[in-house]
Amino acid sequence: MDAAGLQRLSDYAWQLPARGAMRVPAIIFADAALLAAMDDKVREQAANVAMLPGIVHASYAMPDAHWGYGFPIGGVAAFDPEEGGVVSAGGVGFDISCGVRCLLTGLKAAEIMPLQARLADALYAAIPAGVGSTGTLRLDAAEMQAMLAGGARWAVQRGYGEAADLERIEEGGRMAGAEPDAVSEHARRRQRDEMGTLGSGNHYLEVQRVAEVCDPHIAAVYGLALDDVVVSIHCGSRGLGHQIGTEFLREMAVAAAGHHITLPDRELACAPIDSVIGQRYLGAMRAAVNCALANRQMLTHLTRRVFAQIFLHARLPLLYDVSHNTCKVEEHEVDGRRRRLYVHRKGATRAFGPGHPDLPPALRAVGQPVLIGGSMGTASYVLAGSERGMRLAYGSACHGAGRAMSRHEATRRWHGRAVVDELAARGILIRSPSLRGVAEEAPHAYKNVSAVVEVADRAGLARKVARLAPLVCIKG
């Protein structure tokens, strides 16, 4: 992206002033190098978001922002219902509540390395992954309804995991305000076989080693020490969320004119928060959040079972569970006034700072764990929400590395088998049903996650706590 026309707010923030139909400026968090590498489409899309009714203060792009559809991936925007604000199906996206959770294991890397291959094979056998894979659980109509209303709480009640997990999940494991009746039969049908499945593409389950501790105090509060083994799970609301996104995107795009909304891009499909369709979408979207939370909870249960078979005394408490694609009602201080806003994060992580009342008591003093996924050969990070980040972008941070090239380009450059062998030589075991899928997700197809995290830290969006290196990756 060319910096021409952008005002430099700091070494890590750039502002595109409001002009034309933009109601507010667009602010991009990046250093000069990340900004130069960003696609021009990020600027265009962040500016388009700034045109939507009721947007407050600015449209934001996180350091990992890349060309999305409608919103940039890594886009954050808040809307005020009292100022005609909107809720946007495009601003949440198809994979509603796609997110990451991180489990502690209490094991050191030296303990698992002799059993690394056995662990990889056992996890691969236990975790349904890849296109066409199905879970073992089939929900009847009543159970589907209960799952959509209950989220991870429903899963725990059904024996998947422990009650202690719930306080380590955003919204206490259950998104309030879900309206299962707003979820279509098609969406339910698409989910029928998919509970407890990982999905495909960039979704994964990784066994990781704490390779570096950047903030010893916060790391200790999170229960992370050098060479500890953790498990990270990245997946979302599966077919149900995809179908809800598909249906409401279309409905909102068609209805926009009736709400006197001019869409700069059809993909920004939105509706007034207080409209019938806006409320129906919020109810369905929240049910999809619950589906994602339940799904990650079920995968956690499967993971714990595998660990218990191999490491008899291993317990896997949950460090935290974050969601990336959401619209949530939050209170934020804007220009000295507390306001109740509908915060959209599309490919961005909520990153609440220290003292936030929504955080569990054990974490409240240091801020929310922010889990950043990398690519399967590089690194992932644990960050902590910061006081400053609450003021910068509604308590939001980046969510991952972001792709550096298209899937097509990746398959042109690499072969899946070679990627698997090369990573095995470096001590990273990949298990996947699809070698083509592995090639598309090759480590170098992604940007350098460390650079993205460094900028997030220096910009003040979140504080760097620990770096995680992969040991085993189950790829869908």
Next chain:
Amino acid sequence: MPGTSSHPVYWEHYPHEADMGVRGFGATPEQAFEQAALALTAIVTDPDSVRPQQRVAVACTAPDAGLLLVDWLNAIIYEMATRHMLFRRFEVHLAEGRMHGAAWGERVDAARHQPAVEPKGATYTSLAVRRLEDGSWLAQCVVDV
């Protein structure tokens, strides 16, 4: 100039940073729709690896051609997801904002198809259904994967 049988009928992918664009060309909009669906299959697997054994009927209605293309591709994505199938042959009939058609394919075989990624939904990003200068037709959009 009307589209003629001399116009090439084919599909291609085009780059999108996070996802993938599908594009179909043909002598008629129907052929362009069919080819775009084939490009959708090619996101997941080599279409030549899919056996057209089972027929699934699809019908959509939309206020304009662009929405109709997205509806058509999303209908195929739905059938792929719920039937755990991949499709290799498509047939489309268009008339005044309505389409009906069919897809032929088989159940996913992970070992044989090596399915790379599941499409989540067709988007309105770079959505276009239009006639080109030479009279042939193009149908395209980005698919979220």
